[in-house]
Amino acid sequence: MHDDPAVSIEHVSKAFGRGATAVHVLHDVSVTIGRREFFTLLGPSGCGKTTLLRLIAGFETADSGLIRIDGADVTDAPPFRRPVNTVFQNYALFPHMTVEQNVGFALEEQGLPRDQIRRRAGEALEMVRMQSFAQRRPAELSGGQQQRVALARALAPRPKVLLLDEPLSALDLKLRKEMQIELKQLQSEAGITFIFVTHDQEEALTLSDRVAVMQSGRILQMGPPRSIYEAPTHRFVADFIGDINLIEGEALASGGIRLPGGATLPGPAAAPGRVTLAVRPERAKIVPAGSGVIDATLVHSAFLGTAMLHKLTLPDGASFLIREADLSAPMPERGGTVGLSLPVEALQVLQA
Amino acid sequence: MNLRRFPATREVSIAVLAFLYIPVVVLTAYSFNANRTATVWTHASFDWYARILTNPSIQAATWNSIVLATAASIAATGIALMAALATRRAFPGRSTTESVLNLPLILPEIVVAVATLLLFVSLGISLGLGAMILAHTAFCIPFAYLPIRARLDGLSGSYEEAAQDLYANRFRTFRRVTMPLLWPGVMAGFTLAFVTSLDDFLTSFFLSGPGTTTLPVYIFSAIRAGITPEINAISTVMLLISILLVSLSFFLGRLRR
Amino acid sequence: MTSSATVRRGLLLLPALAIILLLIGLPLGLMGWVSLLQKGGSSGVDWSAPPSIGNYLRLVWEEDFDGTMILNPTYLVIFLRSVAQAAVTTFLCLCLGLPVALWMAGLSKTGRNVMLLLITIPFWTNLLVRNYAWLIILREDGWTARAVNAVWPFGPVQLLYNDVAVAIGLTYSFLPFMILPLYSVFEKFDWRLIEAAHDLGATRRRALKRVVLPLVMPGIVAGSLLVFIPCLGAFVTPALLGGGKTAMLGNVIQAQFGSARNWPFGAAVSVVLLAIMLVVMTAMALWRNRRAAA
Ligand SMILES: Nc1ncnc2c1ncn2[C@@H]1O[C@H](COP(=O)(O)OP(=O)(O)O)[C@@H](O)[C@H]1O
Numbered sequence: 001m002h003d004d005p006a007v008s009i010e011h012v013s014k015a016f017g018r019g020a021t022a023v024h025v026l027h028d029v030s031v032t033i034g035r036r037e038f039f040t041l042l043g044p045s046g047c048g049k050t051t052l053l054r055l056i057a058g059f060e061t062a063d064s065g066l067i068r069i070d071g072a073d074v075t076d077a078p079p080f081r082r083p084v085n086t087v088f089q090n091y092a093l094f095p096h097m098t099v100e101q102n103v104g105f106a107l108e109e110q111g112l113p114r115d116q117i118r119r120r121a122g123e124a125l126e127m128v129r130m131q132s133f134a135q136r137r138p139a140e141l142s143g144g145q146q147q148r149v150a151l152a153r154a155l156a157p158r159p160k161v162l163l164l165d166e167p168l169s170a171l172d173l174k175l176r177k178e179m180q181i182e183l184k185q186l187q188s189e190a191g192i193t194f195i196f197v198t199h200d201q202e203e204a205l206t207l208s209d210r211v212a213v214m215q216s217g218r219i220l221q222m223g224p225p226r227s228i229y230e231a232p233t234h235r236f237v238a239d240f241i242g243d244i245n246l247i248e249g250e251a252l253a254s255g256g257i258r259l260p261g262g263a264t265l266p267g268p269a270a271a272p273g274r275v276t277l278a279v280r281p282e283r284a285k286i287v288p289a290g291s292g293v294i295d296a297t298l299v300h301s302a303f304l305g306t307a308m309l310h311k312l313t314l315p316d317g318a319s320f321l322i323r324e325a326d327l328s329a330p331m332p333e334r335g336g337t338v339g340l341s342l343p344v345e346a347l348q349v350l351q352a
Numbered sequence: 353m354n355l356r357r358f359p360a361t362r363e364v365s366i367a368v369l370a371f372l373y374i375p376v377v378v379l380t381a382y383s384f385n386a387n388r389t390a391t392v393w394t395h396a397s398f399d400w401y402a403r404i405l406t407n408p409s410i411q412a413a414t415w416n417s418i419v420l421a422t423a424a425s426i427a428a429t430g431i432a433l434m435a436a437l438a439t440r441r442a443f444p445g446r447s448t449t450e451s452v453l454n455l456p457l458i459l460p461e462i463v464v465a466v467a468t469l470l471l472f473v474s475l476g477i478s479l480g481l482g483a484m485i486l487a488h489t490a491f492c493i494p495f496a497y498l499p500i501r502a503r504l505d506g507l508s509g510s511y512e513e514a515a516q517d518l519y520a521n522r523f524r525t526f527r528r529v530t531m532p533l534l535w536p537g538v539m540a541g542f543t544l545a546f547v548t549s550l551d552d553f554l555t556s557f558f559l560s561g562p563g564t565t566t567l568p569v570y571i572f573s574a575i576r577a578g579i580t581p582e583i584n585a586i587s588t589v590m591l592l593i594s595i596l597l598v599s600l601s602f603f604l605g606r607l608r609r
Numbered sequence: 610m611t612s613s614a615t616v617r618r619g620l621l622l623l624p625a626l627a628i629i630l631l632l633i634g635l636p637l638g639l640m641g642w643v644s645l646l647q648k649g650g651s652s653g654v655d656w657s658a659p660p661s662i663g664n665y666l667r668l669v670w671e672e673d674f675d676g677t678m679i680l681n682p683t684y685l686v687i688f689l690r691s692v693a694q695a696a697v698t699t700f701l702c703l704c705l706g707l708p709v710a711l712w713m714a715g716l717s718k719t720g721r722n723v724m725l726l727l728i729t730i731p732f733w734t735n736l737l738v739r740n741y742a743w744l745i746i747l748r749e750d751g752w753t754a755r756a757v758n759a760v761w762p763f764g765p766v767q768l769l770y771n772d773v774a775v776a777i778g779l780t781y782s783f784l785p786f787m788i789l790p791l792y793s794v795f796e797k798f799d800w801r802l803i804e805a806a807h808d809l810g811a812t813r814r815r816a817l818k819r820v821v822l823p824l825v826m827p828g829i830v831a832g833s834l835l836v837f838i839p840c841l842g843a844f845v846t847p848a849l850l851g852g853g854k855t856a857m858l859g860n861v862i863q864a865q866f867g868s869a870r871n872w873p874f875g876a877a878v879s880v881v882l883l884a885i886m887l888v889v890m891t892a893m894a895l896w897r898n899r900r901a902a903a
């Protein structure tokens with residue numbers, strides 16, 4: 001039993017409403033989340049992240065499929081019988097209780113003796129550096145402080161899994177960055193599985209051990225941040241995460257891919273027919289005209305501080321971005337023709 | 353030019369406030385007039401207040417009114433609380449249910465009062481306190497229901513989800529989270545139901561049996577018999593009690609939103 | 610929705626629905642039946658009488674001594690007076706309520722709350738007592754009457770026991786019912802729309818007519834309904850401030866269930882009152898639906 005994953009979701013589907021007006025929110029979703037993993041559900045608003053999280057917490061019941069926590073089937077268990085705790089998006093701190101009473105809430109429900117409740121609530125508050133606010137009411141705290149209390153409250157009962165639904169979205173940018181670092185530290189210290197929901201790709205890449213990118217109730221791609229970033233498998237994933245260039249080409253039966261303008265690349269491998277290639281702006285380079293795989297027109301250059309950003313137009317009219325980190329590289333002339341160098345290993349063949 | 357200011361609205365508003373409150377002030381002033389003829393101002397006195405305190409009919413009527421209002425508003429508040437919890441989330445037939453619950457608000461009271469009289473008499477239910485408590489409970493339900501529903505609607509469902517997430521079962525969630533947060537609404541509803549029952553005249557007028565006259569019914573028959581300074585005094589007391597209770601409920605309704 | 614949730618909801622709703630249906634729905638149904646019966650017996654109703662619409666006919670016609678039916682205007686007049694009083698009161702409440710609601714909406718938050726409380730208080734205080742206060746103000750030997758008579762050139766006037774006194778009393782009783790819904794509309798009103806109207810060349814008066822009025826119409830309709838319906842069934846105000854010749858439907862009902870002791874006829878008058886109410890409310894609902902569809 002010890003090797004059971006923290007959470008496993010097997011073929012879960014969920015719709016709201018019935019009959020013709022039903023909204024299908026999750027389609028046959030399967031995920032396995034390991035122990036002590038920082039797992040992030042990433043996707044645009046409305047793609048079903050919150051719904052999936054609420055299914056794990058037990059606030060919604062799945063129409064079909066199975067949910068296991070620590071190996072135990074909890075598909076039909078009510079929220080108060082699941083060893084998971086939630087950090088709510090709007091915190092949901094009980095306004096009629098003090099910070100300490102909020103943090104001690106679960107411990108009291110678990111029937112712990114009073115002195116232990118006090119001690120463990122104190123420890124949890126210490127973890128988020130809020131001990132000195134124990135006797136305040138939630139209304140007397142700032143947004144960031146409420147956020148910490150919400151974290152302490154969810155951590156106090158030492159859940160097996162912590163669920164966080166866009167916990168940082170209500171904070172301003174600076175506080176948000178600080179909290180990201182703290183969250184990551186807390187997770188490794190507490191040794192708890194985190195399932196984190198966000199629509200912010202940068203946040204997802206920074207924090208996570210593994211990211212699942214969702215669209216319209218499906219998980220499109222799952223993996224470590226680096227592979228999601230560097231090797232997106234879907235056009236949607238490529239588009240959603242960072243800047244990306246898309247090149248429409250044609251895979252040849254003889255192998256190789258024909259690019260706009262006629263040049264042929266030896267790879268990557270793809271089934272014959274029209275293909276979309278993706279390449280990150282920092283993986284392409286400008287070379288003298290004629291010496292790259294394609295020639296393109298330079299439309300515009302901008303200085304970004306740490307890099308130069310060049311905007312090109314390809315022979316088929318598509319635009320192409322290049323981020324040049326080497327500021328000493330020769331500056332091409334605006335309006336002129338330049339060559340484009342594309343390393344084959346940086347090219348990714350996308351599914352629609 | 354301030355778009356929100358319209359000419360003469362301020363003057364009309366002040367006139368309307370005067371219109372609403374001058375009768376109350378006049379009545380109160382007369383209740384302190386020592387002169388029995390009530391039109392000639394002699395000097396201020398508490399004589400009439402002293403006199404209503406010792407008038408046995410008024411004492412009995414006051415007692416009946418208090419018992420009636422307490423019983424009816426407690427029953428109505430309990431029933432309305434259950435109904436408010438049941439109608440919190442959407443379900444097929446919710447709007448019909450709400451219309452039924454608010455029926456007493458739209459029906460002309462005199463019609464409901466005589467219809468209830470008709471029912472009780474034809475069923476052989478004797479008129480009096482019991483009959484009045486039943487009828488008052490029915491028409492107090494929406495007065496208790498509306499503030500509780502308003503409070504519930506303003507209450508985010510995530511508090512209860514958070515409680516369940518933190519291992520409180522349904523009953524514990526209700527006791528530790530829902531009820532404490534709902535309490536001001538329940539108190540506001542109870543107060544409004546109490547005031548409504550205390551002030552009711554028509555229903556009690558038709559359903560009170562011998563010896564179970566309520567204060568408003570007593571006042572009505574006293575007015576019919578002729579204006580006396582005692583009526584002024586007891587009316588003033590009734591007004592003050594309502595004003596106090598309504599203000600209380602107003603502040604409860606606004607508590608910690 | 611699981612079935613256990615449905616059962617729980619049903620149990621929670623049971624007491625409220627049972628009480629209202631048994632103590633309001635059932636009596637109204639019974640009254641409809643009784644309105645078709647005849648008076649008699651110790652309880653005032655002859656339960657064995659064959660149902661007939663005689664009581665309704667009696668509202669308009671009466672049997673002459675030789676058996677022919679002749680028009681009896683007594684109840685028609687009372688009916689028309691009730692509708693007229695209700696209409697006049699609604700109009701007066703609208704004239705007074707609109708400026709007040711408009712003014713309140715422009716106040717600071719505290720000012721609005723104070724006004725809201727001041728308008729709400731009369732709404733909750735004893736109707737009987739408040740009408741009694743007018744009885745004191747308007748009575749014959751009171752100072753108001755003396756002051757009016759001192760300046761009135763056409764001989765002594767009586768302020769009390771006439772239609773005017775009833776209209777004053779009704780307006781006083783139901784004014785908050787008009788102000789509150791109007792206020793709730795103005796409170797949510799987006800005042801930039803007026804700026805937009807001005808920007809598009811509308812004068813102040815035209816902006817009021819073309820922008821404010823249409824948006825405020827639902828509040829006006831709601832308030833009018835809330836004033837008109839209770840006015841129609843008013844009993845206390847005409848009983849205290851009106852004279853014998855200014856009775857309204859409510860007084861007729863009370864008299865039939867009281868001194869006259871003709872319950873079936875009283876029930877018929879009540880049914881008529883309910884019917885008018887139903888017609889008015891249906892008309893409003895239709896208007897609202899048409900508006901929503903537009
Ligand atoms: N209780 C509900 N009833 C009906 N539709 C819902 C409900 N909850 C969520 N939805 C719908 O499900 C979809 C996914 O919602 P959600 O899981 O909240 O998305 P996300 O958290 O990714 O923004 C949305 O289209 C939303 O409108």
Ligand SMILES: [Mg+2]
Pocket residue numbers: 046049050
């Ligand atoms: Mg969400």
